Amino acid sequence: MKKQELSWKAGGQQGEGLESLGEIFAAALCSLGYDVYGYRQFSSRIKGGHTSYKLRIANHPVATIASSCNLLIAMDPDTLEVDAPELTAEGILVTDTAWLEGKKPKVRTVALSWNELSKADGTTLPKNILALGITAALLGIDTAKLLPLLEKQYGRKGAEVMETNRLALETGYEYIKNNYHDLLAAFTMPELENPQPKLFMLGNEAVALGALTSGAKFMSAYPITPSSEIMEYMVKYAPAEGGVMLQTEDEISACTMAIGAAYAGARAFTATAGPGLSLMAEAIGLAEMTETPLVVIDTQRGGPSTGLPTKHEQSDLMAAIYNTHGDTAKIVISPSSIEESFYDTFEAFNLAEEYQCPVIVLSDLQLSLGKQSVTSLDYGKLQVRRGKLVKDGLPEIKSPEYFKRYDLEAEGSISMRVLPGTPNGISLGTGLEHDEVGRPSENRAMRTAQSDKRLRKVRSVVDTFESPLYEDAPYPQSDLLIIGMAGTRAVISEVAEELREKGLRVNHVQIRLLSPFPVCALNHYLQEAKKIVVVEHNATAQLARLIKMNVPPCPELHSILKYNGDIFYKEELLAKCKEVL
Amino acid sequence: MSTLASFQNQVKPNWCPGCGDYAVQMALQQAAVKLNLEPHQLALVSGIGCSGRIGGYLYAYGMHTTHGRALPFAQGVKLANPELTVIACGGDGDGFAIGTAHTIHAMRRNVNITYILMDNHVYGLTKGQTSPRSDVGFKTKTTPTGNIETPIAALELALASGATFVAQGFSAQLPQLVDLIVAAVRHEGFSFVNVFSPCVTFNHTNTYEWFREHLSDVKDIAGYDPHDKGAAARHIMEKEGMLTGLLYENDRASYEQASGLAGFNTIKNVEKMPQANFNKLLEGFK
Numbered sequence: 001m002k003k004q005e006l007s008w009k010a011g012g013q014q015g016e017g018l019e020s021l022g023e024i025f026a027a028a029l030c031s032l033g034y035d036v037y038g039y040r041q042f043s044s045r046i047k048g049g050h051t052s053y054k055l056r057i058a059n060h061p062v063a064t065i066a067s068s069c070n071l072l073i074a075m076d077p078d079t080l081e082v083d084a085p086e087l088t089a090e091g092i093l094v095t096d097t098a099w100l101e102g103k104k105p106k107v108r109t110v111a112l113s114w115n116e117l118s119k120a121d122g123t124t125l126p127k128n129i130l131a132l133g134i135t136a137a138l139l140g141i142d143t144a145k146l147l148p149l150l151e152k153q154y155g156r157k158g159a160e161v162m163e164t165n166r167l168a169l170e171t172g173y174e175y176i177k178n179n180y181h182d183l184l185a186a187f188t189m190p191e192l193e194n195p196q197p198k199l200f201m202l203g204n205e206a207v208a209l210g211a212l213t214s215g216a217k218f219m220s221a222y223p224i225t226p227s228s229e230i231m232e233y234m235v236k237y238a239p240a241e242g243g244v245m246l247q248t249e250d251e252i253s254a255c256t257m258a259i260g261a262a263y264a265g266a267r268a269f270t271a272t273a274g275p276g277l278s279l280m281a282e283a284i285g286l287a288e289m290t291e292t293p294l295v296v297i298d299t300q301r302g303g304p305s306t307g308l309p310t311k312h313e314q315s316d317l318m319a320a321i322y323n324t325h326g327d328t329a330k331i332v333i334s335p336s337s338i339e340e341s342f343y344d345t346f347e348a349f350n351l352a353e354e355y356q357c358p359v360i361v362l363s364d365l366q367l368s369l370g371k372q373s374v375t376s377l378d379y380g381k382l383q384v385r386r387g388k389l390v391k392d393g394l395p396e397i398k399s400p401e402y403f404k405r406y407d408l409e410a411e412g413s414i415s416m417r418v419l420p421g422t423p424n425g426i427s428l429g430t431g432l433e434h435d436e437v438g439r440p441s442e443n444r445a446m447r448t449a450q451s452d453k454r455l456r457k458v459r460s461v462v463d464t465f466e467s468p469l470y471e472d473a474p475y476p477q478s479d480l481l482i483i484g485m486a487g488t489r490a491v492i493s494e495v496a497e498e499l500r501e502k503g504l505r506v507n508h509v510q511i512r513l514l515s516p517f518p519v520c521a522l523n524h525y526l527q528e529a530k531k532i533v534v535v536e537h538n539a540t541a542q543l544a545r546l547i548k549m550n551v552p553p554c555p556e557l558h559s560i561l562k563y564n565g566d567i568f569y570k571e572e573l574l575a576k577c578k579e580v581l
Numbered sequence: 582m583s584t585l586a587s588f589q590n591q592v593k594p595n596w597c598p599g600c601g602d603y604a605v606q607m608a609l610q611q612a613a614v615k616l617n618l619e620p621h622q623l624a625l626v627s628g629i630g631c632s633g634r635i636g637g638y639l640y641a642y643g644m645h646t647t648h649g650r651a652l653p654f655a656q657g658v659k660l661a662n663p664e665l666t667v668i669a670c671g672g673d674g675d676g677f678a679i680g681t682a683h684t685i686h687a688m689r690r691n692v693n694i695t696y697i698l699m700d701n702h703v704y705g706l707t708k709g710q711t712s713p714r715s716d717v718g719f720k721t722k723t724t725p726t727g728n729i730e731t732p733i734a735a736l737e738l739a740l741a742s743g744a745t746f747v748a749q750g751f752s753a754q755l756p757q758l759v760d761l762i763v764a765a766v767r768h769e770g771f772s773f774v775n776v777f778s779p780c781v782t783f784n785h786t787n788t789y790e791w792f793r794e795h796l797s798d799v800k801d802i803a804g805y806d807p808h809d810k811g812a813a814a815r816h817i818m819e820k821e822g823m824l825t826g827l828l829y830e831n832d833r834a835s836y837e838q839a840s841g842l843a844g845f846n847t848i849k850n851v852e853k854m855p856q857a858n859f860n861k862l863l864e865g866f867k
Contacts (some may be wrong), residue, residue, distance in 0.1 A: 031867065199866035213859055215851040218661055220653075239861060242847030244840060246662060249686040252655040256646065257850065260626070260657025263644060264665065265849040268657065287649050332656075343621045345615055377863070399620065399640035400591040419849075420642035420658065421665050428637050430645035431629075439592065522597045 004190035004472070005058035006139070007066040009086065010131055011079030014051045016107035017128035018075070020153060021337035023371075024051030025132055026200055028141075028149040029057055030373045033195025037062040039567075050078040055104040059190035063337055063372055065489035067569035068269055070187060071138055073131045074099065075172035092186060094134055099194060102308065106499045110180055117175060118168075127167035133172020140185025145175050198373035204361060206338045206374075207271070207297055208233035210345030216295070217243025220257035222250055224308050225369045227299040230271040231272035251276035255296065261470035262293045267349045267420040269377035271297035274316050275306060279322065285324040289456065290429040290438075291417070293408065297345070297361045299368040300486070311565030312365040314486055315538035315545065320360045321515045327451060329458045329516070331355060334362040336470045336489035338372055344512070346382055347466070354387035355458050356417055362514065366567050388416045392489055394424035402437035403427040403486075408449050460485070461516050468518035472496065473507035474527060480506045480581060482527035483522075483557075485514070485543055488535050491568045495577055498570070504581070511543065517524070517550040533556050533580050535573065539563045588613050590640040596631055601752030601778030601789075604697055606638050608667070608755055612762035613641070613735045620667055628671035632699035632778070635670050648681025656692045661848045663837060666766055667694040673714040674704055677733045681713075690741035691770040692836045698773070700711055700735065701752040701780035702787045709783035719786055732832065735768075735775050736817045740810060740829060745812070746772035747829040747856060749795055752779060753789050764827060770835040800825035856866065 008025070014019050019040060028037045037056040051159075056066045069086040072079065074095040080103065087093060087107050097111040116431045118125040129150070136143050144168060154165045177184055177308075208230045211219070219234045221227075234245035248254040254270045261268035270278065277298050287294035300316045302308025320332050331351050335344040345361055352359040388410075397403065405427035407415040418425035430437030433450060437439040441450075462468060472493060480499065484492045496506045507525055511518070526532060526547075534544040534557050541559040548554045558580045562568055588610040596602050620641045626638035629648035634789060637642035642665075646654045655669035676684045676698045687696065702723060705712040710723040714735065718727040737745045746768040750758035758776060759798055765772035777792050797820065801806045813829040837843040 027867075111701075149687035176712065197867060199863060201866050205866070209862060213854045214833065214861070215853055217848045218657070220657065239841060239845075242845045242850075243860065244842055244846075246660070248653065249682045252650065253683055256650040256653035257657035257660075260644075260654035261661035263654070264624070264658040264661035266657075267851050268661065282647055283650065286650075290644070312701070338594075374866070379856055379859050382853060384851065386851065399587060399589060403591075419662070421621060421662055422718070423619070423621050426621055426642055428643045430637065430643075431647055432645065438643075439694070440634075450600070 001059065001079070001191065001193050003027070003058070003060045005056060005066070006042050006071070006187055006190065007054065007056050007069045008071045008135065009052055009054040009069045009083055010073040011050065011073060011083045012050045012075030013050040016474055017126060018051055018053045021128035021132055022055060023151045024153050025135060026371065028146045029147065030200040032145060033192050033197060034190065035059065035061050035198065035332040035373045037064060037228040038198070039065045039366070040369065044184060045309055046118045050076060050082055050542065052079070052083055059189060059192050063370070064494070065567065065569070066134055066386055067571055069133065072256065073134065075127055075131060092138060092183065093441055094131070097325040108183065108186070110176065110183065112175065117171065117388060120167060120171070125171055126165060129165045129168035130172040133169040134176055136169070137173045137176035137184055138186050139189055141189070143169050153192045155267035166547065171306045188526050189234065196208055198375055200371060201338055201371065201374050202229055203338050203341050203367040204299065205233050206341040206368070207361070207363065209270055210342040210348070212237060212241060213379070213382065214267060214346040214349040216269055216349055217241050217483070218258065218266040218268040219245045219270065220248050220254045220261070220268070221245070221270045221272065222248055222254045224273045224276050226301055226365045227273050227297060229368070232296060232386045251279040252283060255280035256286070259283060259287045259292050259294050263290070263420065267353070269295035269297065271299065273299050273301045274303040274319070277319055281325070284330065285326060285328060286322065286431045287358040288328045288330065289431050291356040291415070291454065293356055294358040295348045295361065297356065297363060300362065300364040308409050308565045311536045312567050313563060313565070314364050314485070315542065316362065317485070317514065317538070317542040317559070327455060329455045330357060330542035331359045331458055331461055332515040333359065333542050334486045334514055335367065336486055336512060336513055337375065338367070338370070338374055340470070340512070341367060343543040345383070350385040352387055353389065354414070355461065356387065357458060362486060364486045370487065387497065388414055390416050390418045390425060394418070394422065397424050397426070403437050405429070406434060406437045406450060406452060406453070408436055412460065422497070459516055460517050462513065465518070468511070470510040470512055470522045473509060475505040475507055476528060478505045478507040478529045479531065480504060480577065481525050481532045482506065482508045482535060482545070482577065483511065483532065483543070484535040485511050488537070488568060491570055491573055492535055494570045495573045514546065516574045517546065522547070524549060526555055529555070531580050533560050533577055534558070535560045535568065537562055582612055582621050583617070585610055588640050590638065592638055594638050595634060597782045599781040600631065601701060601780070602632055602699055603774055604752035604755055604758065605670070605697065605778055606635055608758040609639055610763055611759045612766065615759065615763050616666070616766055622664070622666055624658050625652045625665045626658060626669045628675035630672040630674055630704070631671060631673065632672035632789065635759070649675050649678070651675060652680065652683040652687045652696060655694050655708060655748055656687060656690070657668060659692055659694045659726060660745065660825055660837070660842065663693070663846055668697060669694060670697045670699065673698065673700045673702065673712045674695065677713040677735065685738070685742045687771055688739060688744040688773065690836050691743070692831060693770055694695040695762070695765045695772045695774065696831065698775045700733070700775050700846065701778050701784055703740045703780050703784040705780045705783050716786065723781070734822055736822050736828060737814065739773050740814055740817070744773050744829070745770040745831050745833050748773070748827045749775045749777070749825050751777045751792055751825055755839055768830065795823045797823065799824055
């Protein structure tokens with residue numbers, strides 16, 4: 001079946017219901033079996049300020065935004081300035097007539113008056129649902145197919161609210177039917193073969209679902225963009241599992257509380273973005289020193305300082321690995337799709353318990369807030385692994401004997417972990433350097449041995465981590481190797497595909513295990529490539545530096561960097577790759 | 582049955598001879614016996630400073646955390662395993678400087694743990710700097726001409742923050758301190774016990790003698806009612822905080838009760854979510 005797709009966008013002022021519009025529409029499309037990818041652009045204010053919601057509708061999996069747009073709905077004048085340039089020549093613009101003054105759109109245009117259209121007997125029809133009706137008409141979608149999703153969103157608000165929204169949907173549809181009859185079903189929707197309803201999921205929701213599925217029932221966190229949806233999902237669904245999401249006074253408390261809960265036996269985690277990660281640095285060191293499992297989700301955004309709170313970036317890589325003082329050996333993993341956000345979060349809890357150390361899951365804004373169709377998640381393949389956890393049956397000990405929590409003879413340098421409350425397991429923990437039972441120690445030999453223990457134990461992760469790389473690398477020798485991490489996977493895939501169609505041998509890998517670094521897995525791709533580009537969203541080429549630090553001698557790496565807050569689009573990335581070739 | 586010896590671990594503390602913290606250590610051990618605890622049922626979480634070392638000086642599960650963060654850690658422990666008795670300990674630097682926010686919010690939150698703050702009005706482990714509890718005019722290495730900042734009013738701050746159990750003890754009054762700790766642990770919710778624990782090396786102003794001279798017991802106040810917040814606040818202010826005993830208590834629902842965790846808490850039972858629950862969550866994405 002031929003790949004077909006359409007791109008739809010609505011722009012307006014924040015607070016006008018853009019998000020509901022996009023979500024209802026996308027969820028309806030998913031229920032009809034389409035593949036969709038939704039991405040919202042917003043500023044960090046609640047009301048006012050231009051915002052947009054863009055949807056890519058396809059008959060094949062899509063995981064990034066399209067740079068062009070077929071149908072654009074302008075709910076504010078800014079849309080004409082900001083978003084209209086994306087319209088294709090065959091596109092349609094829906095706008096208020098008032099905003100067209102002195103402008104002559106080059107595309108087919110539906111000019112209306114939002115004010116007039118929203119007037120109804122005794123009520124004002126919501127602009128966003130009018131836009132949904134207009135959309136349905138232009139795309140030839142039966143409004144009856146949208147009603148169940150409208151009901152899901154507004155039904156609980158009462159019959160009156162629901163009726164107003166239903167009326168808005170019909171009014172929008174009828175407006176096109178009556179005034180722009182030739183534009184009814186102006187676009188052909190992508191052709192579907194055997195359509196199956198899909199899940200419509202936010203990256204952050206996939207993370208929270210992964211955590212809950214793995215048995216993590218304790219989350220302590222402080223709200224921050226773009227991670228807050230993880231808290232919001234947990235607070236909704238953790239209580240039914242006997243758990244809790246607790247909003248703390250700050251990120252220091254959030255991280256430390258999660259460590260406390262993990263020490264007591266919970267699978268516990270926190271989620272944050274750059275500024276919070278900086279605040280958590282010391283606590284992460286406590287988890288490292290006391291060998292307590294901890295999972296921290298970092299949804300990267302623009303830095304440094306408050307940076308670009310609502311914009312995309314991948315500049316926390318070095319901080320995720322190194323921001324804690326002293327010699328630390330955390331595990332840092334980075335999912336490159338929404339599905340991997342689910343699986344990797346699940347796995348993060350296994351790693352944290354098996355290796356008894358902090359695990360950072362490095363996501364980014366595009367991955368966190370990108371919402372897309374997901375065909376399925378494989379529950380069956382997931383397994384909980386708790387590592388060397390002693391639950392009972394310990395030989396009797398009495399004061400002053402202690403359990404050797406930090407046993408230096410332990411296999412693989414990973415010692416048995418005992419939880420407080422366990423009889424005959426009494427041991428100590430401290431952020432100070434310590435001896436084998438956890439008593440503070442400045443003994444030089446002990447210091448060296450305990451430090452080596454902590455650093456040595458995580459090395460085997462490179463051998464045991466199931467997929468240290470996402471690999472789309474069909475060629476033994478390549479003309480071009482493209483390397484990325486986290487949210488850039490989809491756009492790189494599309495670029496690779498296009499270059500392959502031109503006859504180039506292009507291999508693509510996303511690095512999913514960032515620390516410890518999978519040197520062996522990556523090196524053979526590096527050695528067998530004529531040219532190598534590293535694509536990342538930061539100014540200092542952090543991923544390329546990390547590769548060079550770990551792979552000596554490293555072939556020449558060409559960096560393609562973008563750090564203006566926006567994501568990579570296919571055409572620009574393609575052009576930059578061609579420059580290197 | 583545990584005895585005092587059950588909670589002793591033969592580790593020689595690094596505290597100076599005469600330090601008030603020895604009495605806190607002893608009081609904790611006696612209280613643990615009175616509470617019929619076994620060592621493995623007690624988690625002692627401490628911060629940083631001389632006081633923070635106490636986590637390693639009792640035979641129990643001890644965790645010596647980072648500066649100012651004993652409370653967040655301790656709350657995490659308790660929420661994950663409500664069967665444990667969780668006591669957090671720290672100094673006035675921990676609780677009223679670097680960790681003030683946690684102190685206030687732990688009081689608001691009301692998780693069922695006990696916080697023992699060893700208050701000596703000075704930074705001892707870093708060898709004598711001012712503390713947020715130092716008196717105005719107090720001379721230290723960092724306030725050579727005398728402290729010019731107003732000390733934090735610990736008890737008023739606790740009342741204002743919604744603490745449901747506020748008590749104050751003194752290292753030289755061991756039986757009272759033991760009783761206060763026992764009552765604090767039995768209190769359902771967050772219990773705060775401020776303990777004047779003199780530093781004999783770096784504080785030659787707020788000495789044992791000085792505290793004896795200035796402190797009075799609420800038991801000596803006719804008709805003192807620890808359930809009357811207004812009266813408690815008035816007495817505390819009148820005495821400028823120099824009162825010992827149980828100063829205030831109320832029965833506001835603990836975090837566990839209010840959140841529903843008290844009825845259904847499976848946090849420490851780690852297992853893969855049952856398939857039926859997983860499928861139900863997936864339905865939410867359709």
